[in-house]
Amino acid sequence: MSTVRHVTIDLLRELGMTTVFGNPGSTELPMFRDFPDDFRYVMGLQESVVLGMADGFAQGTGRAAIVNLHSSAGVGHALGNLFTAFKNQTPLVVTAGQQARSILPYEPFLFAERASEFPRPFVKWSCEPARAEDVPAAIHRAWLVAMEPPCGPTFVSIPIDDWDRSCEPFAARKVHADRAGDPAALAACATSMAQARRPAIVVGAGVARDGAWDRVIALAERHQAAVWVAPMSARCSFPEDHPLFAGFLTAGREAIVATLSSHDFVLALGGPMNLYHVEGHGPHMPEGCDVWLIGDNHIHAAWAPAGTAIVAQCDRALDALLAGPEPVQRDAPPVRQRLPRLDGAALTDAYVLQRLAALRSPESIVVEEAPSSRGPMHEHLPILRKDTFYTTASGGLGHGLPAAVGMAMARPDDKVIALLGDGSAMYAIQGLHAAAQHGLPVSFLILKNNRYEALHHFGRHFGMQQLVGTQFPELDFCKLAEGHGIVARRAEDAASLDEALRWSLAADVPTLVEAVVL
The missing domain is CATH 3.40.50.970 (Thiamin diphosphate (ThDP)-binding fold, Pyr/PP domains)
Known part of the structure; x- marks a missing residue:
């Protein structure tokens, strides 16, 4: 036996x-x-x-x-x-x-x-x-x-x-889970969307998990709907250079209501739309707005504070919505205006991300854990292709660096960029060893501001003038990388940044760039 x-x-x-x-x-x-x-x-x-x-x-x-x-x-x-x-x-x-x-x-x-x-x-x-x-x-x-x-x-x-005990043979079973959603509810959602004056779509990570990138583009174009990204979404679900891309929702109640106030219909796809990071007050959605939520997570559907929820996989639900009634005639929403380009006189995180966007291939994969630079990333590092952006959905630190290593193992033909804050990197710096041991050509980019910037941001929010133990200028990520078997370069101005990024992105071995930012 x-x-x-x-x-x-x-x-x-x-x-x-x-x-x-x-x-x-x-x-x-x-x-x-x-x-x-x-x-x-x-x-x-x-x-x-x-x-x-x-x-x-x-x-x-x-x-x-x-x-x-x-x-x-x-x-x-x-x-x-x-x-x-x-x-x-x-x-x-x-x-x-x-x-x-x-x-x-x-x-x-x-x-x-x-x-x-x-x-x-x-x-x-x-x-x-x-x-x-x-x-x-x-x-x-x-x-x-x-x-x-x-x-x-x-x-x-x-x-x-x-492990060494006797055991009879075991036959694996196949289990099919139908997540097509309720046909009548999907038809009602399609009808409501077709009749709306100014519809909007809010995309979450479930759109990417369900492979619904192209379907969301088709639905948005069919309805001339503005497309927003749900707060803290961990995946890319819509091309950020598309004319209908509107931007990113902030994880706050009042901010979400203000952003969506001009819309009379909102369809949230693939994840929670009302995800809050700070306390808020007042309504959860604009008054008179018809809100629908579609995703495969019944827990999200249960706790959503507003709207009609349908538990379904996004790809199948979108097929039903695309087969719905013809929409009324409506004008396209205004095109999102991007911030002016930076000149690099000061090496900020925004400028680093602007240069990374210019130098990287759009097909490269960004695994990000730089929470205090998320805003500048949204403005200066657009994600243009499906399945090319991943970040933590939990807010916990220590995921991004090793996840980039795993991603490089899973997709060896793609360039993987680990975009990390210095505080985040220290939660899992040992992951560099696995990248070196397996020869994975990950480009580790550390945004070094010498402090836990996210805590300083929240300190200001809470009216705190000083925070204990949140400064660490003595960290040297080049030496840390070399100690794990990875070659590294430091960038302290615009010229050295471009040189270091070009070198790292072209390398066929793991590399690290430490960008010292203001």
């Missing part, structure tokens, strides 16, 4: 999870005895980096990735990026070791107490199988739940002595 390990390896192969991301400890090692040659093991030097790489890899491939962590200690280290994967709706199967079943009653060293509860609420499903022979079935169920919209991470705790 086969062992749990053999049956599980066969299952992982069948499910396409042959790249394993991990940082194993003693309780995980038996999983890797006689590790098969057609599998790839990607070691991370810290568990949060492991989760971030797997997240980037899963988003890049569109398939669930498998992560192997070390008992409670490793899961604890990874929780920040597990939270981000949950908010990103990234399909992951996270496994963690557990001490041998025979000594669990004695609270052994490095065991996990209530292991299946520990990662909640940031996993869709979690368990520790009651029997060793149930491990393959648990992993299969974890994969099914992770891949079912809305996608997300799942968790399985596996005792160390389960």
